[in-house]
Amino acid sequence: MKxxxxxxxxxxxxxxxxxxxxxxxxxxxLGGSIGQTELIDYELYESSEWQTLINNIRSTTGNSAxxxxxxxxxxxxxxxxxxxxxxxxxxxxxxxxxxxxxxxxRAKSELSSTSTYTTTEGQFTESLTAEAETLTYxxxxxxxxxxxxxxxxxxxxxxxxxxxxxxxEEEVQYQLNAPDSANSLLIRTEPNYNEKEFSPFIxxxxxxxxxxxxxxxxETEYLPIDSDKRTDWDMxxxxxxxxxxxxxxxxxxxxNKNENISKKVTACNEKYEEIFKLCN
Numbered sequence: 001m002k003x004x005x006x007x008x009x010x011x012x013x014x015x016x017x018x019x020x021x022x023x024x025x026x027x028x029x030l031g032g033s034i035g036q037t038e039l040i041d042y043e044l045y046e047s048s049e050w051q052t053l054i055n056n057i058r059s060t061t062g063n064s065a066x067x068x069x070x071x072x073x074x075x076x077x078x079x080x081x082x083x084x085x086x087x088x089x090x091x092x093x094x095x096x097x098x099x100x101x102x103x104x105x106r107a108k109s110e111l112s113s114t115s116t117y118t119t120t121e122g123q124f125t126e127s128l129t130a131e132a133e134t135l136t137y138x139x140x141x142x143x144x145x146x147x148x149x150x151x152x153x154x155x156x157x158x159x160x161x162x163x164x165x166x167x168x169e170e171e172v173q174y175q176l177n178a179p180d181s182a183n184s185l186l187i188r189t190e191p192n193y194n195e196k197e198f199s200p201f202i203x204x205x206x207x208x209x210x211x212x213x214x215x216x217x218x219e220t221e222y223l224p225i226d227s228d229k230r231t232d233w234d235m236x237x238x239x240x241x242x243x244x245x246x247x248x249x250x251x252x253x254x255x256n257k258n259e260n261i262s263k264k265v266t267a268c269n270e271k272y273e274e275i276f277k278l279c280n
Contacts (some may be wrong), residue, residue, distance in 0.1 A: 031243035136166045136234065141160050
């Protein structure tokens with residue numbers, strides 16, 4: 001939850017320093033964001049899957065007499081820094097279309113087990129370790145709907161699809177140390193794969209206008225993954241972003257304020273030249 005708290009704190013600071021503008025400009029925009037992506041239920045193997053893997057290796061090697069093993073606590077780094085670049089068009093005040101390219105980070109997982117047993121030949125020690133890395137990218141397209149809460153502050157939602165690419169690299173190593181080194185063995189496998197597919201996604205966020213052409217976003221997205229080769233590991237992301245709007249214009253109140261200042265300076269220079277010092 002620490003990354004989420006950091007993003008929320010940043011969003012609150014931005015709100016407290018933002019200015020309100022009465023008008024939101026339609027048209028093209030470009031932006032980027034950074035945050036955290038979490039792979040939901042990310043783990044290399046469940047306990048039952050791990051035990052099945054051990055049993056399969058033992059039966060293959062003729063070492064099926066062992067009945068128990070000490071399994072380590074898994075080390076799962078399922079929350080990684082993610083970045084996105086996006087572009088879109090605000091068709092109207094309440095609707096827009098957006099596309100994005102997102103890098104969701106590199107998640108890691110480790111698991112191991114060891115066991116020691118004694119036979120008439122002496123003491124045997126076996127170990128099984130597995131390490132994996134999961135890298136995911138997404139090309140996203142969405143329909144965005146906007147609701148103005150206050151001048152310059154909007155709530156928006158996203159509904160769309162993402163074409164995701166996932167690279168999975170795993171290394172599994174089984175080692176048996178026997179009293180007679182001739183009976184020891186080492187087995188290493190690398191079940192790697194790449195996968196890509198279309199899946200839907202949803203998102204929701206807040207957007208604050210800091211200037212006529214600059215806004216900031218605080219958003220969260222849920223991106224399902226439908227994998228045919230491994231556990232799905234859906235993704236949940238939190239991010240803080242900045243948006244630049246092309247051709248944006250300020251509100252009428254903002255423009256009038258500048259116009260009044262200009263008139264005052266002109267008056268001081270032309271009509272009241274003799275008391276210019278007082279105008280300043």
